[in-house]
Amino acid sequence: QQQVKQSPQSLIVQKGGIPIINCAYENTAFDYFPWYQQFPGKGPALLIAIRPDVSEKKEGRFTISFNKSAKQFSLHIMDSQPGDSATYFCAASIKSPYSGGGADGLTFGKGTHLIIQP
């Protein structure tokens, strides 16, 4: 059972546009929602993260919007650039009984392959 559903699988946007990537989750125990960016041949890198007590978080051109009642969160990239072309993963974590409330692993969405055309 996939616990974090991500869409779309791929996305092409013109430079300067605002790509939006959506994720939905089922487990209400999730309490941490990061986004990772991955370039070819590299491991994923943390981009931005949010906790469910806020509805929006901005870091530079990247914004997470969070809707707790709908169990959805999304990533917006403002003024997108060709260098933003990458695969983006949303993820969620649940408090673990093994680690006193920390994460014993992130559950990732399947990723969105984003292309920003010049």
Place this chain on the structure above:
Amino acid sequence: GAGVSQSPSNKVTEKGKDVELRCDPISGHTALYWYRQSLGQGLEFLIYFQGNSAPDKSGLPSDRFSAERTGGSVSTLTIQRTQQEDSAVYLCASSLRVLDFGDYGYTFGSGTRLTVV
């Protein structure tokens, strides 16, 4: 080191052989995680270590998979009797401590691309 180092970066092996993948986390990071990334399937959590201890091994795909960590540092993921479905990129990540994945997240290595032929 400055980042998470994984070796080898690429490994081609024959079906039925055993392989060992190595992860060298960031110095001082007590938590270490293994993920598997298959084409179009996202990242699948396999196992994590807090120090040398792996509290939950249920994420390992089969009993052919095992992992250990020694000295609170280097970890090895071993796959015995490899099968073609084991072909994937195996990613390692580390964080300061298990409770500290918050705003710092994990730092991932570049992965080992395993191809079983």
